[in-house]
Amino acid sequence: ALPLLLHLYIYRKTAPTSLPAFLLIGPSGAGKTALLTLLERGNPSPTHTSQAPLSVEITLPSDTAAASNKYRSASDPTAQKNSRFLLIDTPGHGKLRHFASAQLVAPQNLKGIIYLVDAANLSSDSAGVSGSSSSGLTEAAEYLHDILLALQKRYTNTKTSKGPGETPVLIAANKMDLFTALPAPLVKAALEAEITRVRDTRAKGLLDSGIGMDEDGDREERDWLGDGGEGKFTFKQMEEVNVVVEVKGGNVVGGQGGEVGEWWEWISRQL
Numbered sequence: 001a002l003p004l005l006l007h008l009y010i011y012r013k014t015a016p017t018s019l020p021a022f023l024l025i026g027p028s029g030a031g032k033t034a035l036l037t038l039l040e041r042g043n044p045s046p047t048h049t050s051q052a053p054l055s056v057e058i059t060l061p062s063d064t065a066a067a068s069n070k071y072r073s074a075s076d077p078t079a080q081k082n083s084r085f086l087l088i089d090t091p092g093h094g095k096l097r098h099f100a101s102a103q104l105v106a107p108q109n110l111k112g113i114i115y116l117v118d119a120a121n122l123s124s125d126s127a128g129v130s131g132s133s134s135s136g137l138t139e140a141a142e143y144l145h146d147i148l149l150a151l152q153k154r155y156t157n158t159k160t161s162k163g164p165g166e167t168p169v170l171i172a173a174n175k176m177d178l179f180t181a182l183p184a185p186l187v188k189a190a191l192e193a194e195i196t197r198v199r200d201t202r203a204k205g206l207l208d209s210g211i212g213m214d215e216d217g218d219r220e221e222r223d224w225l226g227d228g229g230e231g232k233f234t235f236k237q238m239e240e241v242n243v244v245v246e247v248k249g250g251n252v253v254g255g256q257g258g259e260v261g262e263w264w265e266w267i268s269r270q271l
């Protein structure tokens with residue numbers, strides 16, 4: 001059988017902006033380029049350089065029906081339309097991350113965020129004690145912390161009663177073909193624990209400098225991720241600010257040309 005991803009049709013750049021869009025974010029080395037390369041196979045002139053955001057238009061494989069299409073017949077033209085979406089790639093390199101935050105601030109028809117991580121590079125090493133982000137886990141957690149905090153602020157800063165709509169976040173735990181990869185539930189637990197640590201470190205730094213306190217010397221809640229920034233961070237806490245986080249495993253390369261069915265299933269539910 002053909003690899004699942006080869007069933008996808010890509011049209012670069014020409015895409016109308018009204019299509020539902022997903023942001024692809026993640027630390028360098030997570031596999032974003034590999035994912036897009038797979039999607040772009042067959043394109044005569046791939047020009048992806050990982051230096052600037054790139055939108056690719058993708059049609060869901062026909063065996064992954066979009067949730068909103070469940071009761072439509074295949075001949076219904078809207079069924080075809082609804083399975084198309086944009087995947088906006090953002091460079092993972094630290095200096096270029098503002099591209100990703102700019103998209104977060106002004107999302108255009110944003111249906112969700114896909115945070116790609118290397119599940120085989122999440123073991124915490126003791127070198128991280130110095131506070132530097134030496135381990136893959138720390139880097140992945142710091143980046144994810146900042147994205148979730150940006151989403152939380154977007155929610156709390158919105159003065160209208162309606163607020164921003166729900167922002168679904170998929171943590172796509174990549175490289176499951178490697179035997180050193182953590183399974184999805186452990187990826188979730190490791191990131192939650194490390195984000196707790198990142199938050200505590202940030203809080204301590206800010207409190208020491210007097211920033212992040214209100215007039216009474218209390219912590220300013222809005223600057224801390226999750227439930228007022230106390231105790232253990234869990235992704236579940238993000239639901240209070242309309243951010244629903246799910247963790248699903250997969251692999252872009254290896255096996256039978258990749259195993260990404262759970263990710264497409266998640267995407268199809270958001271369309």
Ligand code: GDP
Pocket residue numbers: 026027028029030031032033034035050092174175176177178250251252253254
């Ligand atoms: P990016 O920095 O996020 O764009 O990461 P890349 O796409 O450059 O991937 C980094 C490395 O991981 C490359 O050598 C890829 O071949 C490899 N890689 C990506 N996805 C997978 C996967 O699912 N399994 C394995 N074993 N390697 C992968």
